[in-house]
Amino acid sequence: AVSNDDITAIAQVCTTxxxxxxTVDPGPLTLAYLSVMRKxxxxxxxxxxxxxxxxIVRQQVAVFEDCFKTHLVKADVLVLLDEVQRHEEKQRIFKELEECMKQSDFIGVVTAKEEDDVLDLKQTATYYGCDLESLSKRxxxxxxxxxxxxxxxHTNKIQALYTSGGDITLGVCQALDSLGICAIDEIEPFTLYGKLIGGQYNDxxxxxxxxxAGNKDTLRHAMSYLQIKLAEKE
Known part of the structure; x- marks a missing residue:
């Protein structure tokens, strides 16, 4: 092993x-293995x-999915924006996440995995009769x-969150009634580890x-870091 990512990969292989x-090491491999087993x-x-x-975010997701047991559901943003169809799309996403939860350490939603998935914001904003800033906020x-x-x-099944994009992070904090994030560490430039402040999900x-922010390996690196922090918490 020459990096923390290598250590995490070895720990994951150990479980198979x-x-x-x-484990014979100064500590990080043992900690990583305990983290994987605890999950x-x-x-x-x-x-x-x-x-x-x-x-760059699509590249980060692709590298991350190759290295971890993960399942990210692509959300249909246009359907979610439609108040009539929103509930049905949410149920579709939740059902898919529920089916893969036991086999995945990381689950969630992503709006674009391929270039063809990227929404034409100008066209969509015109359709809804709003400007780009208002559409992004919606x-x-x-x-x-x-x-x-x-x-x-699924309160008892989620032990941490990851958010990408400032607007998304702000929106999630508001939706969870959190006052903000207590910054604990900077994993990489503009990649932060912390804990929610206030609300039902305090800490x-x-x-x-x-x-x-970051390069193609940033998400993989950040999730390796998070696994170690979660193990330390236990």
């Missing part, structure tokens, strides 16, 4: 072995809300409300990242 073993035992995961659609709010609804229904760990 069918014979006894011991299997408690069936708790991390919920990700990724609203950013820029290319999208952030509906994703935040979806996150809050899922968390309310809930959260990692948040600016939409344009």
């Amino acid at each position: 072995m069918h014979y006894p073993f011991i 299997h035992q408690t069936n708790k995961g991390v919920f990700l809300t990724i609203g950013s659609v820029v290319p 999208i952030s709010n509906v994703l935040a409300e979806l996150t809050a609804s899922y968390l309310d229904a 809930l760990p959260i990692v948040t990242k600016g939409g344009l």
Whole structure:
């Protein structure tokens, strides 16, 4: 191992072995292994809300999904914006997340995985008769409300949050009645680890990242960091 990501990967592989073993290391591998095993035992995961659609975020998601047991459901933003169809789309997303929760350490929603998934904001804003800023806020709010609804229904199964994009982060804090985030550490520039302040989910760990921040490995790195922090918390 030459990095924390390597250590996490080794720990994950250890869980698939069918014979006894011991970890021999200065501590990080043992901690990472305990973190992975605890997730299997408690069936708790991390919920990700990724609203950013820029290319770097899509690259980060792709690298992340290759390295972790994760399931991100692509939300149909146009349907979520429609008040008549919104409930049905939420139920579709929740059902898919429920089906994969036991097999995934990380679950959540993403608005774009491929370039073709990116919404034409100008065209959509024209359709709704609003400006781009108002449309972005509406999208952030509906994703935040979806996150809050899922968390309310699965409080005992979610142990941390991840949000991508400033508007999404603000919306999620408001939807959860949180006053803000207590900043604890900067994982990378513009990638923050902290805890929610106030509300029903006071002290809930959260990692948040600016939409344009980081490189293709940033999300993978951040989630490796979060796994270690969650293990330390236990």
